[in-house]
Amino acid sequence: MEHVTSADGTPIAMHEVGTGPTIVIINGALSTARDAAEIAREFSDAGLRAITYDRRSRGDSGDSAPAAPEREVEDLAAIIAASGPDVSVIGHSSGAILALFAAGQGVPMSRLFLSEPPFRFGEDDPAPDLEQRLQALVDDGHPEEAVVLFQREAVGLPEPFIEQFRASPAFAQIATLGRSTVYDTMVTRRASTPSAEMREVTMPVTILRGVDTMPILVAAASRLAEMMPDAEFLEVPESVSHRMDAEATARIVAARLAG
Structure with a gap:
């Protein structure tokens, strides 16, 4: 590296x-x-x-x-x-x-x-304030909640899938990437x-x-x-x-x- x-x-x-x-x-x-x-x-x-x-x-x-x-x-x-x-x-x-x-x-x-x-x-873009809400969760020390919100509103995953993933061992590692959801939301909105x-x-x-x-x-x-x-x-x-x-x-x- x-x-x-x-x-x-x-x-x-x-x-x-x-x-x-x-x-x-x-x-x-x-x-x-x-x-x-x-x-x-x-x-x-x-x-x-x-x-x-x-x-x-x-x-x-x-x-x-x-x-x-x-x-x-x-x-x-x-x-x-x-x-x-x-x-x-x-x-x-x-x-x-x-x-x-x-x-x-x-x-x-x-x-x-x-x-x-x-x-x-x-068509069917996420809510205009999604990146602000994601950033607020990260700023408040809740990157895992930003990941969940991103999966729900940006990706559109169904709730049962989100809850199953949240209970899995992999979630702890993914949760550290909460801040990155702001970037992904921004670039996909800008270039929808x-x-x-x-x-x-x-x-x-x-x-x-x-x-x-x-x-x-x-x-x-x-x-x-x-x-x-x-x-x-x-x-x-x-x-x-x-x-x-x-x-x-x-x-x-x-x-x-x-x-």
């Missing part, structure tokens, strides 16, 4: 494995670089140099106030600048929204892969509908979607593909339940970077 310094001075932790064409992996909500270790190893085995990083307010990365999507764009730009020329990016879930948002802001990428981005296109700058990025774009996934993600991927007619759209049968299959995704990415 090493740290790069973002534009506002925040340290961002990054990990590297493998050699070959470089691919930066951006995780989704309530996850850290550790959660991308398996797919990073598969990328490495496929002949790629895989870089994972802790998005700010997660894992070994720092944070600064106030939260804003632009800070995450600067973080990604710092990771790419430290990784050398010809860097491609793959983002999953909210990480895919962040990746396309950053590309639209001019962050240099050779190629972009978007895995099941949860664009809402302005992809802007013209996002839709008109010039690098090659591949949109990935599992076959067995949530209906909102099926609709979002199809709609995004219609809005970006030059993008490649691929269904990945091995990816299920909003999880990227590491081996299948590595095979797809490696084939395109090799070409």
Whole structure:
């Protein structure tokens, strides 16, 4: 692990494995670089140099106030600048929204892969004050309640599932990521509908979607593909339940970077 310094001075932790064409992996909500270790190893085995990083307010990365999507764009730009020329990016879930948002802001990428981005296109967006309520819970010392509120109102998970997860051993670890829910809520709201700058990025774009996934993600991927007619759209049968299959995704990415 090493740290790069973002534009506002925040340290961002990054990990590297493998050699070959470089691919930066951006995780989704309530996850850290550790959660991308398996797919990073598969990328490495496929002949790629895989870089994972802790998005700010997660894992070994720092944070600064106030939260804003632009800070995450600067973080990604710092990771790419430290990784050398010809860097491609793959983002999953909210990480895919962040990746396309950053590309639209001019962050240099050779190629972009978007895995099941949860664009809402302005429909059924969470309440406008959600990020303020999440931040208030964090400020009051209740990050676990911020995680629950995020799952309920931003993700839309049913109450029985939330309660089951809250009673599981994994919840204690996830609860430490409460502050990160503010960032995910902000970036997905800001980019609920992809802007013209996002839709008109010039690098090659591949949109990935599992076959067995949530209906909102099926609709979002199809709609995004219609809005970006030059993008490649691929269904990945091995990816299920909003999880990227590491081996299948590595095979797809490696084939395109090799070409």
